[in-house]
Amino acid sequence: MRVCRRPSNGIGSIGINFIAMENSQQKVKQSPIIYLRPSKGWLSIDFKELWRYRELIFFLTWRDIKVRYKQAVLGISWAILQPLLTTLIFTVIFGILLDTPSQDLPYPLFSMSALLPWQLFSTALQRSSVSLVGNANLITKIYFPRLAIPLSSVFAALVDFAVSFVVLLLVMAYYQYWPGWTILWLIPIVLLALLTALAVGLWLSALNVQYRDIQHMVPFLIQVWMYASPIVYPIEIIPEGIWRWLYGLNPMVGVIQGFRWALLGGNPPDITMLISILVVMVLLISGLYYFRRMEKTFADVV
Amino acid sequence: MSDLAIRVENISKQYRIGLAQERPDTLRDLLVMGFRRFKHKISGAGSGKYDDPAHIWALKDVSFEVERGQVLGIVGRNGAGKSTLLKILSRVTDPTEGYGEIHGRVGSLLEVGTGFHPELSGRENIYLNGAILGMRREEIDQKFDEIVAFSEVGKFIDTPVKRFSSGMYLRLAFAVAAHLEPEILVVDEVLAVGDAEFQRKCLGKMNDVAQEGRTVLFVSHNMSAILRLTQETIVLDQGKIVMRAPTPEAVDHYLNMGLTKQGERFWTEEELGGKSDAFIPAALRVLNKAGKVADTVNAAEGFSIEFEYRLRDAISGLRVGLYMMTTRGEYVFTTFDTDDPELYQEYSVRPAGYYISKCQIPPNLMNEGRFILGLNASVYRIRRYFQEDKALTFTVDATGAPGTHWPEQRLGPVRPHFEWAIEHKEN
Numbered sequence: 001m002r003v004c005r006r007p008s009n010g011i012g013s014i015g016i017n018f019i020a021m022e023n024s025q026q027k028v029k030q031s032p033i034i035y036l037r038p039s040k041g042w043l044s045i046d047f048k049e050l051w052r053y054r055e056l057i058f059f060l061t062w063r064d065i066k067v068r069y070k071q072a073v074l075g076i077s078w079a080i081l082q083p084l085l086t087t088l089i090f091t092v093i094f095g096i097l098l099d100t101p102s103q104d105l106p107y108p109l110f111s112m113s114a115l116l117p118w119q120l121f122s123t124a125l126q127r128s129s130v131s132l133v134g135n136a137n138l139i140t141k142i143y144f145p146r147l148a149i150p151l152s153s154v155f156a157a158l159v160d161f162a163v164s165f166v167v168l169l170l171v172m173a174y175y176q177y178w179p180g181w182t183i184l185w186l187i188p189i190v191l192l193a194l195l196t197a198l199a200v201g202l203w204l205s206a207l208n209v210q211y212r213d214i215q216h217m218v219p220f221l222i223q224v225w226m227y228a229s230p231i232v233y234p235i236e237i238i239p240e241g242i243w244r245w246l247y248g249l250n251p252m253v254g255v256i257q258g259f260r261w262a263l264l265g266g267n268p269p270d271i272t273m274l275i276s277i278l279v280v281m282v283l284l285i286s287g288l289y290y291f292r293r294m295e296k297t298f299a300d301v302v
Numbered sequence: 303m304s305d306l307a308i309r310v311e312n313i314s315k316q317y318r319i320g321l322a323q324e325r326p327d328t329l330r331d332l333l334v335m336g337f338r339r340f341k342h343k344i345s346g347a348g349s350g351k352y353d354d355p356a357h358i359w360a361l362k363d364v365s366f367e368v369e370r371g372q373v374l375g376i377v378g379r380n381g382a383g384k385s386t387l388l389k390i391l392s393r394v395t396d397p398t399e400g401y402g403e404i405h406g407r408v409g410s411l412l413e414v415g416t417g418f419h420p421e422l423s424g425r426e427n428i429y430l431n432g433a434i435l436g437m438r439r440e441e442i443d444q445k446f447d448e449i450v451a452f453s454e455v456g457k458f459i460d461t462p463v464k465r466f467s468s469g470m471y472l473r474l475a476f477a478v479a480a481h482l483e484p485e486i487l488v489v490d491e492v493l494a495v496g497d498a499e500f501q502r503k504c505l506g507k508m509n510d511v512a513q514e515g516r517t518v519l520f521v522s523h524n525m526s527a528i529l530r531l532t533q534e535t536i537v538l539d540q541g542k543i544v545m546r547a548p549t550p551e552a553v554d555h556y557l558n559m560g561l562t563k564q565g566e567r568f569w570t571e572e573e574l575g576g577k578s579d580a581f582i583p584a585a586l587r588v589l590n591k592a593g594k595v596a597d598t599v600n601a602a603e604g605f606s607i608e609f610e611y612r613l614r615d616a617i618s619g620l621r622v623g624l625y626m627m628t629t630r631g632e633y634v635f636t637t638f639d640t641d642d643p644e645l646y647q648e649y650s651v652r653p654a655g656y657y658i659s660k661c662q663i664p665p666n667l668m669n670e671g672r673f674i675l676g677l678n679a680s681v682y683r684i685r686r687y688f689q690e691d692k693a694l695t696f697t698v699d700a701t702g703a704p705g706t707h708w709p710e711q712r713l714g715p716v717r718p719h720f721e722w723a724i725e726h727k728e729n
């Protein structure tokens with residue numbers, strides 16, 4: 001019935017008619033049956049569906065970036081200024097006043113090479129943990145895989161990172177440091193930072209839907225986490241053995257160590273990297289399942 | 303392939319009342335809640351969690367089917383479960399119980415402009431909103447010009463939408479949504495806003511969608527839109543389907559729902575709740591020529607409507623008004639008790655006390671049929687004290703009215719006695 005009706009519709013223009021027909025055929029092929037059932041228990045994660053919604057993730061990411069720098073005089077330059085100013089502060093306090101050891105690197109370079117992956121992580125975490133509540137108007141009106149929201153917050157942080165990374169390269173050039181082939185390792189290391197932020201972000205964003213306490217807690221969490229990562233100090237000040245192992249439970253330890261090594265050389269990441277990866281995987285998989293489980297009630301609770 | 307677009311069976315949805323507040327915020331709340339639950343348990347009231355007074359069924363055992371290409375209306379009062387039903391169908395939320403299947407892509411217009419960001423320009427919002435509504439990028443590219451043309455925002459397309467007038471904002475939002483091409487379109491109250499011209503345009507667009515053979519579920523309080531766009535309508539009340547019938551019948555049922563047929567209506571303290579104000583309505587009556595309360599009055603004899611109320615305090619500039627409406631929701635007239643300049647002068651201030659405002663409906667004004675009375679008590683442009691759109695219904699009988707020697711139904715809500723002259727010219 002439907003297929004017959006369509007062609008008779010586009011009397012106006014053959015061109016449009018052709019497109020409409022193609023569309024309708026496509027739809028008939030896709031035309032999935034959607035089942036509505038009460039949600040119970042754990043649900044599997046539908047990555048296929050998530051992939052179908054990739055354009056939405058792209059647009060949400062793009063919106064986050066656009067909106068962040070709208071009506072700011074300095075615009076995207078804030079992505080440059082933030083790590084630069086923080087590096088300056090750290091250099092004065094920890095580098096000059098406290099004379100913190102810095103693995104024989106110039107202190108500004110030492111701290112900035114850690115600040116970049118750190119800010120990538122902290123921005124992504126901060127934004128993703130409030131993302132669901134911030135997009136409540138979407139969640140209560142329209143269906144789409146809810147994962148798109150924290151995912152796009154995490155991706156948006158990547159843009160800032162890319163901009164400030166260029167600045168880091170300039171600072172390296174100033175100190176006459178040239179990265180070797182190890183720079184390729186940055187890709188998996190940055191990915192690990194993103195996954196860490198996503199894993200924790202999934203937990204916190206889903207929890208924040210019901211318990212708004214989370215969004216008050218996140219700034220403190222990030223602050224504590226920062227001092228628990230080798231940003232202002234080198235990893236060497238942590239005693240070897242059991243303490244170093246425990247320290248490695250913080251996935252950002254592996255990320256920051258790896259990032260410094262990939263760009264500036266020095267000690268390659270050791271066993272702590274493996275522990276970091278393991279911890280992230282556990283957090284990520286549990287986070288995904290928790291998120292999936294809570295997803296169905298977001299619209300009712302948020 | 304079956305010709306079914308939507309099938310739901312015994313869908314129910316339960317909400318906890320005030321979910322966010324329900325959680326114990328402090329230790330004290332926790333104790334109070336625990337005590338209540340305990341008391342509830344020993345009193346034996348309620349068996350199982352579903353009868354908990356903190357829970358309500360927004361929908362209960364709703365089953366229906368919609369065929370492909372059908373345009374189905376859904377009407378019901380606020381809180382009847384319409385929006386919950388649409389949310390379940392568009393997968394925003396899950397049913398608590400029951401089962402349903404939907405054949406095809408669902409596009410929902412639960413609220414136009416969802417996801418619009420005030421800081422972004424019109425152009426940017428078209429893409430963002432399109433993506434949120436489920437359009438592919440190339441699809442938006444293709445339809446972009448059409449969307450802009452439909453929205454009539456023209457050269458403002460690159461201006462942030464926060465600088466748009468509310469009309470422009472709305473037009474743009476609807477334009478994006480209207481260019482969706484899902485197989486099943488779910489529409490909720492998009493027509494409640496915007497000026498008349500825009501509403502006409504929206505209705506036209508909805509009509510096109512329906513003509514194309516797509517399935518549409520259409521929720522609205524606008525009965526004339528429901529009547530125009532749908533052939534069949536579901537009436538929801540308190541989470542249940544009370545009727546599914548051809549639209550005119552269903553609309554008629556809906557408008558008469560819960561209305562007394564006594565020709566008289568009282569307001570109790572409870573009904574007014576905490577709203578008791580300077581103005582307290584007491585009773586509304588339809589009186590026949592003899593001055594008796596009647597559900598059916600005669601058009602040829604004329605009748606009157608009286609509204610009894612009490613003023614707790616003096617009010618200056620108060621006007622008490624009547625709206626007469628047909629059961630299809632069209633207004634017949636609006637009149638106020640101080641329309642007459644003399645009465646307006648005399649009652650410029652009404653001291654506290656009991657009042658009756660009585661309106662005489664002259665003979666040979668109304669046509670036969672059932673009518674709805676609405677009430678309003680307000681001070682022009684200052685404050686509205688009382689408003690009830692469906693206060694009372696009554697029937698007008700046309701016996702003896704002009705032209706009743708032909709036993710046919712006449713169109714239109716009024717049936718006045720007009721002066722006619724017939725001239726006969728020879729040749």
